[in-house]
Amino acid sequence: MEWVGSPKINQLWWDSSLWGRELKLNTCERSHLYCARVKISLTAVYSGTVRTYQDNMQFMLLFSRQGKLRLQKWYVALSDTQKKKISREVIQMVLARKPKMCSFLEWRDLKIVYKRYASLYFCCAVEDQENELITLEIIHRYVELLDKYFGSVCELDIIFNFEKAYYILDEFILGGEAQETSKKIVLKAIEQADMLQEEAEAPRSVLEEIGLT
Amino acid sequence: MSPSVCLQEMIRVIRGARTQGEERGVIQRECAAIRAQFRQADNGGRSHNLAKLLYVHMLGYPAHFGQMECVRLIASSKYSEKRIGYLGAMMLLDEKQDASLLITNSIKNDLSHSSQHVQSLALCTLACMGSAEMCRDLAPEIERLLKASNSYIKKKAALCAVHIVRKIPELGEMFTPSAHSLLSEKNHGVLHGAVILITELCERNPDNLKQFRKSVPELVQIMKNLVTSGYSPEHNVAGISDPFLQVRILRLLRILGRNNDAASDAMNDLLAQVATNTDSSKTAGSAVLYETVLTIMDIRSESGLRVLAVNILGRFLLNNDRNIRYISMTSLQKIVQTDHTAVQRHRGTIVDCLKDQDASVKRYAPSQRWHIDTILHVLVTAGGDVRDETVPNLIQLITAASELHCYTVHKLYRALISDIVQQSLVQVACWCIGEYGDLLLKGECEEITPMQVTEDDVLDALETVLQSHMSTPTSRGFALTAIMKLSTRITNNVDRIRSVVSIYGSCIDVELQQRAVEYNALFKKYDHMRAAVLERMPVIDRNSSGQTNGDPSVEPMKEFNQPKPVQGVLIQEPANQVCDLLDLLGDSNPPLLVTNDHTSTAPNSTNSTSSNVQDNLLDLLGGLEPTPAPSVTVFEKGGLSLKLQCDQQTETSTTVTFTASNSTQSDITGFNLQAAVPKSVQLQMKAPSGDLIPAQGCGTVTQTVLLSYTNKANLKMRVRLSYSSQGTACQDMVQIDSFPSPAWS
Numbered sequence: 001m002e003w004v005g006s007p008k009i010n011q012l013w014w015d016s017s018l019w020g021r022e023l024k025l026n027t028c029e030r031s032h033l034y035c036a037r038v039k040i041s042l043t044a045v046y047s048g049t050v051r052t053y054q055d056n057m058q059f060m061l062l063f064s065r066q067g068k069l070r071l072q073k074w075y076v077a078l079s080d081t082q083k084k085k086i087s088r089e090v091i092q093m094v095l096a097r098k099p100k101m102c103s104f105l106e107w108r109d110l111k112i113v114y115k116r117y118a119s120l121y122f123c124c125a126v127e128d129q130e131n132e133l134i135t136l137e138i139i140h141r142y143v144e145l146l147d148k149y150f151g152s153v154c155e156l157d158i159i160f161n162f163e164k165a166y167y168i169l170d171e172f173i174l175g176g177e178a179q180e181t182s183k184k185i186v187l188k189a190i191e192q193a194d195m196l197q198e199e200a201e202a203p204r205s206v207l208e209e210i211g212l213t
Numbered sequence: 214m215s216p217s218v219c220l221q222e223m224i225r226v227i228r229g230a231r232t233q234g235e236e237r238g239v240i241q242r243e244c245a246a247i248r249a250q251f252r253q254a255d256n257g258g259r260s261h262n263l264a265k266l267l268y269v270h271m272l273g274y275p276a277h278f279g280q281m282e283c284v285r286l287i288a289s290s291k292y293s294e295k296r297i298g299y300l301g302a303m304m305l306l307d308e309k310q311d312a313s314l315l316i317t318n319s320i321k322n323d324l325s326h327s328s329q330h331v332q333s334l335a336l337c338t339l340a341c342m343g344s345a346e347m348c349r350d351l352a353p354e355i356e357r358l359l360k361a362s363n364s365y366i367k368k369k370a371a372l373c374a375v376h377i378v379r380k381i382p383e384l385g386e387m388f389t390p391s392a393h394s395l396l397s398e399k400n401h402g403v404l405h406g407a408v409i410l411i412t413e414l415c416e417r418n419p420d421n422l423k424q425f426r427k428s429v430p431e432l433v434q435i436m437k438n439l440v441t442s443g444y445s446p447e448h449n450v451a452g453i454s455d456p457f458l459q460v461r462i463l464r465l466l467r468i469l470g471r472n473n474d475a476a477s478d479a480m481n482d483l484l485a486q487v488a489t490n491t492d493s494s495k496t497a498g499s500a501v502l503y504e505t506v507l508t509i510m511d512i513r514s515e516s517g518l519r520v521l522a523v524n525i526l527g528r529f530l531l532n533n534d535r536n537i538r539y540i541s542m543t544s545l546q547k548i549v550q551t552d553h554t555a556v557q558r559h560r561g562t563i564v565d566c567l568k569d570q571d572a573s574v575k576r577y578a579p580s581q582r583w584h585i586d587t588i589l590h591v592l593v594t595a596g597g598d599v600r601d602e603t604v605p606n607l608i609q610l611i612t613a614a615s616e617l618h619c620y621t622v623h624k625l626y627r628a629l630i631s632d633i634v635q636q637s638l639v640q641v642a643c644w645c646i647g648e649y650g651d652l653l654l655k656g657e658c659e660e661i662t663p664m665q666v667t668e669d670d671v672l673d674a675l676e677t678v679l680q681s682h683m684s685t686p687t688s689r690g691f692a693l694t695a696i697m698k699l700s701t702r703i704t705n706n707v708d709r710i711r712s713v714v715s716i717y718g719s720c721i722d723v724e725l726q727q728r729a730v731e732y733n734a735l736f737k738k739y740d741h742m743r744a745a746v747l748e749r750m751p752v753i754d755r756n757s758s759g760q761t762n763g764d765p766s767v768e769p770m771k772e773f774n775q776p777k778p779v780q781g782v783l784i785q786e787p788a789n790q791v792c793d794l795l796d797l798l799g800d801s802n803p804p805l806l807v808t809n810d811h812t813s814t815a816p817n818s819t820n821s822t823s824s825n826v827q828d829n830l831l832d833l834l835g836g837l838e839p840t841p842a843p844s845v846t847v848f849e850k851g852g853l854s855l856k857l858q859c860d861q862q863t864e865t866s867t868t869v870t871f872t873a874s875n876s877t878q879s880d881i882t883g884f885n886l887q888a889a890v891p892k893s894v895q896l897q898m899k900a901p902s903g904d905l906i907p908a909q910g911c912g913t914v915t916q917t918v919l920l921s922y923t924n925k926a927n928l929k930m931r932v933r934l935s936y937s938s939q940g941t942a943c944q945d946m947v948q949i950d951s952f953p954s955p956a957w958s
Contacts, residue, residue: 004887071271077309102536103536131500133499133536133537133540134500137500140496159228160224160225162268163300170300170341171333174369175375177406178457179372179402179405179406180368180401180402182401182402182447189330189365196292196293196328197293200293201293
């Protein structure tokens with residue numbers, strides 16, 4: 001078990017003699033002052049204290065409607081068991097959503113942004129401060145890249161060429177952030193990398209075939 | 214057979230397995246073969262074997278024996294082997310594994326490789342799973358690459374630097390100069406990375422903030438070019454030129470403009486331009502607008518701009534796209550806390566938005582006024598006999614009936630000036646006058662004969678309550694608070710309020726004295742917050758919100774991810790009151806539970822006796838709230854006792870309130886609670902009410918904890934108390950295995 005402490009109350013609140021003691025008030029007034037305290041904390045918190053952020057995108061998951069994982073990219077350091085547990089939970093949560101619900105879910109201290117394309121769910125976990133709409137655009141951009149690369153991509157393409165799906169993702173997103181905003185440039189880079197790979201492999205297999213290795 | 218078919222063949226075979234057992238068998242065989250291959254000397258199939266292993270790993274099977282192979286492949290000179298090796302490293306090696314250190318050297322070499330694609334692999338891997346040590350080792354290389362000539366590498370190096378700064382903030386200094394110069398790049402990818410890097414540097418270190426504020430004009434210019442440039446096919450998304458870059462720049466501007474007038478001024482025009490010119494018919498445009506709104510609200514913008522921002526959110530509320538409605542609701546909720554007046558005009562839209570999903574709202578409208586009238590009548594005639602909970606209950610009712618605020622406050626004012634004997638009436642009246650004084654002073658109210666009320670009149674009335682010997686200390690407290698609240702609602706007599714407040718600072722009644730001193734402080738030291746602290750209260754959440762009025766009113770809320778009780782209570786509360794009221798006319802026992810089908814509580818006379826009706830009349834208001842949940846003492850030692858009370862219990866969540874009290878002779882200070890729960894339970898601690906527990910039971914400290922779980926049987930909690938009593942620091946622990954249920958669950 002891990003110990004969880006109280007949320008850090010703004011120092012201003014504690015220092016101020018205003019709220020140092022519990023006032024003997026009935027429910028209404030206490031609620032009012034509690035709201036006031038919250039406001040004071042909020043105003044102080046927003047007045048210039050440095051805030052620390054984690055990585056913007058924590059992970060991306062692609063899974064089928066049966067819950068089978070087709071791609072998982074993690075941008076935070078977690079053990080295998082933790083990753084499995086989180087994937088299971090998130091997949092269950094997203095699969096439980098009805099079609100008319102919106103694409104955003106709050107989970108722990110993160111936001112899950114997901115969208116279904118045909119038989120695949122594309123799901124990103126971003127930190128709370130993130131702009132969810134632009135995350136949806138990022139997901140859409142990745143799908144467009146896959147579509148352009150495979151030509152009318154379908155789930156089978158991603159299953160049988162999973163390593164290519166990863167290469168494409170790694171050319172678009174780096175360390176959890178989009179690295180290139182031009183579709184053309186991303187596709188060009190992958191094309192060149194693929195060519196390099198073919199060159200590296202080709203002589204080998206030719207030599208193998210004629211029995212010279 | 215070409216090796217790549219091998220991989221796909223294996224995938225086909227695995228997918229063809231009909232049972233889990235069969236699949237396991239296939240995989241075990243394949244893994245054995247792969248392991249054997251790894252042990253062999255250098256052979257051509259290594260990369261394909263690793264690819265197979267990675268596929269198996271993705272299905273959830275163990276693949277740790279592939280880690281060393283990754284290390285080997287990364288060190289290979291062939292691009293094809295490096296590519297899969299690095300992918301394997303990102304999947305199988307995380308910074309917690311020792312093997313990850315072994316690739317540091319390879320990465321270092323590859324960062325200076327002649328091929329940019331190899332450099333790219335190294336950068337990608339470092340940014341994805343680089344540990345702190347690796348980052349420290351390789352930071353100088355990254356810094357060098359930031360200045361490299363190739364934009365393909367620069368953009369990746371920038372994001373690598375972002376990762377390094379997140380891992381080791383002190384290294385930020387190393388990248389600051391380069392980050393600055395990257396802003397003059399034309400390449401969008403590099404700019405995007407540079408903006409993210411600068412954002413990260415500014416968030417970590419306030420000194421960087423000062424430095425990068427000087428770049429605001431440059432950023433504004435870049436943004437302007439993006440917004441006003443013609444159609445650029447390369448970066449165009451649904452009519453917006455590079456929305457990704459626009460959003461990042463807006464976010465950086467937000468951080469730079471926060472709490473800084475000069476920076477905020479410099480970006481005002483740009484924000485207005487973006488806000489008015491961005492086409493929001495597609496998600497890309499909405500994303501940019503959304504970020505603009507967030508920025509406007511967070512910096513020191515002019516009020517005109519803020520109104521524009523709130524209007525945009527208001528427009529979003531009516532959008533057809535569910536996602537856009539959702540984000541507008543969540544942002545409006547955040548803004549309401551800091552910028553209440555701007556949001557007021559949209560309250561109507563917000564309520565409308567919720568209204569059309571909930572037909573039950575329409576039911577309560579006509580009967581609310583009659584309801585309030587009836588209760589007031591009761592208070593006037595029998596005010597001395599009603600229960601203590603009457604006052605808060607009535608106040609909650611009143612806050613929920615927003616259209617009737619004007620009418621209610623007028624009625625209560627008139628009741629107050631005619632008679633101040635009935636204390637509960639006096640208290641409710643004072644509270645309402647304090648809260649809705651501005652409506653009272655406006656004079657007109659359609660449902661009541663007009664009566665001119667001046668600020669002096671109102672203050673006279675409240676001061677009469679304050680000074681009268683008939684007023685109980687509680688009522689005087691209400692009156693004083695009401696007077697204080699009026700200081701933000703009236704214009705001419707603020708000085709009069711100031712003097713009243715300061716006079717009572719030496720009142721002999723300790724409670725009044727304390728309040729007066731604190732309100733005085735609010736005038737003096739915290740005057741800048743006075744308006745925010747004293748503004749209209751939100752609708753109060755009841756403890757017993759477990760009473761729902763049937764599913765239809767709850768279901769649509771879930772779509773908005775359960776907005777805070779503010780809106781929820783608005784819809785559910787009044788309907789509850791109506792059916793309780795119907796019960797009054799009937800005679801059945803005051804309902805502790807409101808059933809889903811509330812028509813069943815319509816008047817029925819089978820059990821009627823006159824005494825029952827009498828009880829019900831007085832229990833009218835008592836019946837609105839079920840008996841409070843029982844509280845259990847979970848810890849008692851040396852005069853310190855900790856009580857636990859469960860509220861709002863559902864199948865998967867509970868709200869627990871801890872109350873700590875102190876019966877010793879001296880105060881307990883530094884009181885702090887920590888809690889631990891089993892892994893299947895989730896725990897959220899709310900802020901405690903304080904850390905000082907006054908002596909001799911004069912006061913308590915309360916803290917709320919929210920628990921959510923899948924199985925109630927597993928619910929256990931350990932609580933650790935730390936505090937100082939009579940000069941000694943103490944720490945105690947208590948395990949809580951069972952939680953009392955609220956009376957009505």
